[in-house]
Amino acid sequence: MATSLTRRSFMQRGAQLGAFGAAAAHWLPSLAQQIASDPDRKRQCIVLWMTGGPSQLDTFDPKPDHANGGEFSTTETSVSGMRICEHLPKLAKLADQLAIVRSLSTKEGDHERGAHLVRTGHLLGGPLHYPDLGAILSKQLGDEAAEMPNYISIGSPVEIAPSAFSAGFLGPMYAPATVSLLGGENDDNAESSFVELGLDYLRPNGGVNNSSFRRRMKLWRNLQTGFLQERPTANAIAQNTAYERAIRLMRSEAASAFNLSAEPDKVREAYGRGRFGQGCLLARRLIERGVPFVEVALGAFNQNDPGWDTHLNNFPSVEQLCGRLDSGWSQMMVDLADRGMLENTTILWIGEFGRTPNINDNAGRDHFPAAWSCVFAGGGIQGGQVYGKTSDDGMEVVDAKTDATNVLATLCTALGVDPNDENYTALNRPISLVEGEPIRDLLANSS
Amino acid sequence: MLLVTAILATAIAVLSLPGRHVWAAEDPIDTMADQIDSLIEARLRAEGYEPSELCRDEVFLRRVYLDLAGVLPTVADVRAFLKDDSPDKRIVCVDRLLTSPRYATHMASSWRNVMLPRSFDREQLNNAAGLQNWLRNQFVKNLRYDNLVAEFLVATGDGTSGPALYYTSLEMKPEKLAASSARIFLGLQIQCAECHDHPSDHWTQRDFWAYAAFFSQLQEPSEGMVNMRVVDRDEGEVLLPDTEEVIGPRFPGSSVESDSEFGTRRSQLAIWMASRDNPYLARAAVNGAWAQLFGRGLVHPVDDLGQNNPASHPELLKQLATYFTKNRFDQRLMMRTLVRTKAYQRSSELTDPAIPDFLFGRMLVKTLNSEQLYDCVTRAAGTEVVTSGMVQDPFLEPRRLAFVSRMHRQTRDATQYQVGLPHALLLMNGPEIQAATSPQQSRLIRGLAAPWFSDEQRIETLFLATMSRFPNEDERREVQAALNSVPLEERQAALADVLWALLNSGEFALNH
Numbered sequence: 001m002a003t004s005l006t007r008r009s010f011m012q013r014g015a016q017l018g019a020f021g022a023a024a025a026h027w028l029p030s031l032a033q034q035i036a037s038d039p040d041r042k043r044q045c046i047v048l049w050m051t052g053g054p055s056q057l058d059t060f061d062p063k064p065d066h067a068n069g070g071e072f073s074t075t076e077t078s079v080s081g082m083r084i085c086e087h088l089p090k091l092a093k094l095a096d097q098l099a100i101v102r103s104l105s106t107k108e109g110d111h112e113r114g115a116h117l118v119r120t121g122h123l124l125g126g127p128l129h130y131p132d133l134g135a136i137l138s139k140q141l142g143d144e145a146a147e148m149p150n151y152i153s154i155g156s157p158v159e160i161a162p163s164a165f166s167a168g169f170l171g172p173m174y175a176p177a178t179v180s181l182l183g184g185e186n187d188d189n190a191e192s193s194f195v196e197l198g199l200d201y202l203r204p205n206g207g208v209n210n211s212s213f214r215r216r217m218k219l220w221r222n223l224q225t226g227f228l229q230e231r232p233t234a235n236a237i238a239q240n241t242a243y244e245r246a247i248r249l250m251r252s253e254a255a256s257a258f259n260l261s262a263e264p265d266k267v268r269e270a271y272g273r274g275r276f277g278q279g280c281l282l283a284r285r286l287i288e289r290g291v292p293f294v295e296v297a298l299g300a301f302n303q304n305d306p307g308w309d310t311h312l313n314n315f316p317s318v319e320q321l322c323g324r325l326d327s328g329w330s331q332m333m334v335d336l337a338d339r340g341m342l343e344n345t346t347i348l349w350i351g352e353f354g355r356t357p358n359i360n361d362n363a364g365r366d367h368f369p370a371a372w373s374c375v376f377a378g379g380g381i382q383g384g385q386v387y388g389k390t391s392d393d394g395m396e397v398v399d400a401k402t403d404a405t406n407v408l409a410t411l412c413t414a415l416g417v418d419p420n421d422e423n424y425t426a427l428n429r430p431i432s433l434v435e436g437e438p439i440r441d442l443l444a445n446s447s
Numbered sequence: 448m449l450l451v452t453a454i455l456a457t458a459i460a461v462l463s464l465p466g467r468h469v470w471a472a473e474d475p476i477d478t479m480a481d482q483i484d485s486l487i488e489a490r491l492r493a494e495g496y497e498p499s500e501l502c503r504d505e506v507f508l509r510r511v512y513l514d515l516a517g518v519l520p521t522v523a524d525v526r527a528f529l530k531d532d533s534p535d536k537r538i539v540c541v542d543r544l545l546t547s548p549r550y551a552t553h554m555a556s557s558w559r560n561v562m563l564p565r566s567f568d569r570e571q572l573n574n575a576a577g578l579q580n581w582l583r584n585q586f587v588k589n590l591r592y593d594n595l596v597a598e599f600l601v602a603t604g605d606g607t608s609g610p611a612l613y614y615t616s617l618e619m620k621p622e623k624l625a626a627s628s629a630r631i632f633l634g635l636q637i638q639c640a641e642c643h644d645h646p647s648d649h650w651t652q653r654d655f656w657a658y659a660a661f662f663s664q665l666q667e668p669s670e671g672m673v674n675m676r677v678v679d680r681d682e683g684e685v686l687l688p689d690t691e692e693v694i695g696p697r698f699p700g701s702s703v704e705s706d707s708e709f710g711t712r713r714s715q716l717a718i719w720m721a722s723r724d725n726p727y728l729a730r731a732a733v734n735g736a737w738a739q740l741f742g743r744g745l746v747h748p749v750d751d752l753g754q755n756n757p758a759s760h761p762e763l764l765k766q767l768a769t770y771f772t773k774n775r776f777d778q779r780l781m782m783r784t785l786v787r788t789k790a791y792q793r794s795s796e797l798t799d800p801a802i803p804d805f806l807f808g809r810m811l812v813k814t815l816n817s818e819q820l821y822d823c824v825t826r827a828a829g830t831e832v833v834t835s836g837m838v839q840d841p842f843l844e845p846r847r848l849a850f851v852s853r854m855h856r857q858t859r860d861a862t863q864y865q866v867g868l869p870h871a872l873l874l875m876n877g878p879e880i881q882a883a884t885s886p887q888q889s890r891l892i893r894g895l896a897a898p899w900f901s902d903e904q905r906i907e908t909l910f911l912a913t914m915s916r917f918p919n920e921d922e923r924r925e926v927q928a929a930l931n932s933v934p935l936e937e938r939q940a941a942l943a944d945v946l947w948a949l950l951n952s953g954e955f956a957l958n959h
Contacts, residue, residue, distance in 0.1 A: 171865040171867075172865045172867045173866070173867040175870070177872075199872075200872070201873045201876040201877050219925065219929060219944065220948040220952060223922075230796045231959060234862060234863065235813075235957060239866065239956055242866045250872075
C-alpha cells in the first residue's frame with residue numbers, strides 16, 4: 001500500500017525545522033572558537049573568481065627575464081625561491097600558505113565557454129546541463145535545512161555566462177544565492193567610502209513595515225495550512241519548505257552577516273573599500289556562520305570595468321586589480337587563520353583562462369588557455385610550493401601539464417569530497433562529480 | 448428490459464458527468480473518453496482503489512485554463528462560468544480555449560522548452576523567439592503533428608530562423624542531433640549508445656550512428672554566423688568511433704540501410720518519421736500530451752519510452768496512439784478528448800489511502816513552470832505590459848525573460864517543485880511581487896480602491912483574481928478582520944498584503 005505523507009507528519013517536520021532555526025539563531029562569537037576546534041567540523045570552500053581571465057605573467061608566473069614578461073618586476077616571498085609579481089606584497093608574506101599551479105592548460109578561449117569548462121569540468125553544449133563547482137560542492141558539504149544559503153556568490157558575472165554559474169541538472173535548489181552592491185552600480189572604484197553588499201531580495205523592494213509583514217505572514221500561513229491539509233503532495237510540501245526557509249532567513253540573526261558596518265572601520269579598510277575587498281570580508285563572516293561555499297568575484301566585466309579582460313593597457317589595469325586582490329585575499333586568510341578556520345577552509349583562485357604572453361599592439365594581452373595559472377590555499381592544501389612550469393617565454397607548459405578537471409578534482413579532495421561520487425540526472429543517469437584526477441602533490445598529507 | 452436498463456444507465460452516466468453533451472452519447476470523442484476511463488478505472492479497481500470524486504466547476508476552470516492556455520482565467524471568466532448552468536459548459540469552455548491564441552502560445556512555449564532544454568543566452572534570444580513564433584504558427588493552424596515534425600526536420604531557416612536555432616544550438620553535430628531528435632520526437636533515449644551498446648535497452652552503438660547518419664550532411668556553421676541557415680550538402684558520413692568504418696543511414700528499428708538517392712538525408716528521415724513504418728512518433732506524442740494534462744506520462748519519465756521502461760497502462764497507450772494516427776495526428780482533438788475524460792476531471796485532494804500517482808485515480812498537483820507563474824501573477828494583479836497597435840511578443844518582454852531565466856527549472860516533471868532559497872526570496876521580495884502589490888502599478892489594487900465596492904466585494908475579487916474561486920467563510924472572516932484592524936488610510940496597503948499572501952501561496956503556484 002502506498003504511504004501518504006499525512007498532515008501530522010508534515011506538521012512534525014515543520015516543528016523540527018522551527019526548533020532548529022531557533023537554536024541556530026543564537027549565534028555568539030565565542031561559538032566560532034568552539035566550532036573551529038571541533039574535529040568533526042565540516043570543510044568549507046572559498047573560490048576567488050577572476051572575471052575576464054587574469055594574466056598569469058603579471059601575477060603568479062612572472063617572466064622578468066623575457067620580453068613577454070612586461071613592465072612589472074617580481075618580489076621575493078616567505079618561501080625561498082618562490083617569486084611572484086611585485087604588486088602582490090601582502091600575499092608574498094603568506095606564500096607558505098599558497099600552492100601555485102603554473103601548468104594549467106585548457107582548450108577554450110571564449111569567456112562563456114572557458115568559464116563553463118573551468119567551473120563544470122565539461123565543454124559547453126549538448127543536452128546535459130552540468131552543475132558548476134559551487135552547486136556540486138555546496139550539495140556535498142551543505143545542509144539542506146540550513147538557515148543560510150549553502151552557495152553564496154558575491155559579484156559573480158552570472159548574467160554574462162548563465163550556463164557557467166548554474167546548478168545545471170541538479171536543479172534550482174542548488175543554485176547560488178547572489179550578493180550585489182546595495183545602491184547602484186558603483187563598484188571597486190569606490191574611493192570615498194566602503195561599498196555595502198546585500199543578499200539579493202532578502203528584503204522587500206521598497207520596504208514593507210513590520211505590521212504589514214506580520215499581516216502577510218499570518219494570512220499566508222493560514223492559506224498554506226488549508227491547502228496542505230487537502231493536498232500534502234511532494235510539490236506542495238517543497239513549496240512550503242522553500243518559503244519557510246526564506247522567511248527564517250529574513251528573520252534570522254544569521255542574516256546580519258551581510259551587515260558589514262558591524263565591522264570596525266579599521267578592519268574594513270584592511271580588506272579594501274571596493275566590492276572585492278568587502279566581498280572577502282563578507283566571505284569571512286559567512287564562513288564563520290557555517291556557509292559551506294562562498295565565491296567572491298574580482299572584476300565586473302562591463303564597459304566601465306573590464307575586470308581582468310585586459311586587451312587594452314594591460315599593465316595599469318592589472319596593477320590596480322592586483323592591489324585589490326592583494327588586500328582582500330591576504331586579510332581574509334589572516335583573519336581566518338586567527339580564528340582557527342583556515343585549516344578547514346580551502347581557497348581556490350582561478351578565472352576562465354590566462355592571457356597571452358606576447359603583448360599586443362594596444363599594450364594588452366589577449367585570451368590564452370594553453371598555459372596559465374591558478375592558486376590553491378588553506379585547508380587540505382600543502383602550501384609553500386609551485387607546481388608545474390611554463391617555458392621561458394610562457395608560451396607552453398613544459399612540466400606537469402594539468403587541466404581544469406584535475407583542478408576541480410584537487411579542490412574536491414582537499415575538501416574531503418570524493419570526486420568519484422555521483423549525482424543523478426533527471427533520467428537517473430549517474431554523473432561523477434568531477435572526472436579528473438586530484439593532483440596529489442598539492443594536497444596536505446592529512447587529506 | 449435489460450437493454451432499456453443499459454441505455455438508461457448510459458444516459459444517467461452521461462448526464463451525471465458535467466461537461467457532456469446530454470444528447471451526444473454518440474460523439475466519437477465521448478466514446479474514446481469513455482474507453483480511456485474504463486481502462487483507467489479497471490486498473491484502479493484491480494489494485495484495490497476507488498477513483499476520486501470529480502472536481503468542482505471552479506477547480507475545473509482553473510485547471511483547464513492553466514493546462515490549455517497556460518494562464519489563469521480572469522475574474523470575469525470565473526464569474527461567468529460559475530453562473531452558467533448549461534450542462535455542456537465544460538465542453539464549450541474547452542472548445543473556446545483550444546481555438547484561442549493563448550492555446551497556440553502555450554503549446555509553442557511547451558514545445559520550445561522541450562526543444563531547447565537549456566536556457567539560452569542573449570545572443571540566441573531572437574532566434575529563440577523565432578522558434579517560438581514558428582511553433583505558434585503551426586499550433587494556430589493546428590497543423591497535423593506528423594507534418595509539423597517533417598517540416599521541422601527539413602527546415603532550412605529560409606524565411607524563418609525558427610527551427611534553425613535547434614540545429615545550431617546542437618552545433619549541427621550528427622551525434623547531438625540524433626540524441627536530441629530521438630528524445631523529442633521518438634521518446635527514445637539513445638544517447639548512451641553513442642559510445643557503447645545501450646546497457647539496458649536494445650540499441651547498439653551501430654544503431655545510434657546509423658540514425659545519426661541522417662544528420663551527417665549538414666554544412667558546418669561558419670564563424671560568427673549572423674543569418675542562420677541550415678544547408679544540406681551531398682556529402683558527409685559518420686564513422687563508427689575509433690574505427691574507419693562508415694556507417695550508412697538506417698531508421699531506428701529497421702535492419703535495412705536507407706539508400707534512396709532522392710532528396711536530402713534529412714528529407715528521407717522526415718518522410719520516415721511521418722510514415723506508418725514509424726511506431727514511435729505517435730506513442731511519444733500522445734504520452735507527451737497525457738503528461739501535459741495529467742502531470743505524468745503513461746510512460747514516466749515522459750521522454751524515455753524505451754523497452755526497459757514500460758507504460759503504466761500499455762493497452763491505453765496503444766489505443767491512444769492508434770486513435771491519434773487514425774485522426775490524422777490532430778493535436779487539438781487529442782487534447783479535447785483527454786480533457787473530456789473523468790480521469791482529467793477528478794479532484795486532486797489526497798485520499799486515504801493515497802492512490803499511487805501512476806494509477807491516475809486522482810488529478811496530480813502540477814507545479815506551474817516559470818512562464819506560467821509570471822503570466823499568472825501579472826494577469827491576476829493587472830501588471831501585464833499593455834500594448835496598443837502593434838502586438839508585442841510577450842516572449843521578448845525583458846522583465847518576463849529575466850524572471851523566467853532566473854526561475855528556470857531543469858525537470859519536465861510537473862509533480863516536482865524545484866525552487867531554492869534564492870528563488871523563494873525573489874518571489875517574496877522581487878520586482879514582480881512588488882509591482883503586483885503596488886497601487887501605482889497594479890490595476891487590481893487600484894481598482895479595488897473604488898468607493899462603490901464593499902469590503903466583501905473586494906475580498907471576493909482578490910480571491911477570484913488569484914485562486915479562481917470564492918473565499919470560504921473562514922477566509923472571508925479572517926481577511927475582513929485584517930482589514931478592520933487598520934485605520935482607513937492604510938486600507939489599500941492591507942489589501943495589498945492580502946494579495947501578497949494569495950500570490951505567494953501554494954494554491955496559487957500549483958495547478959490542482
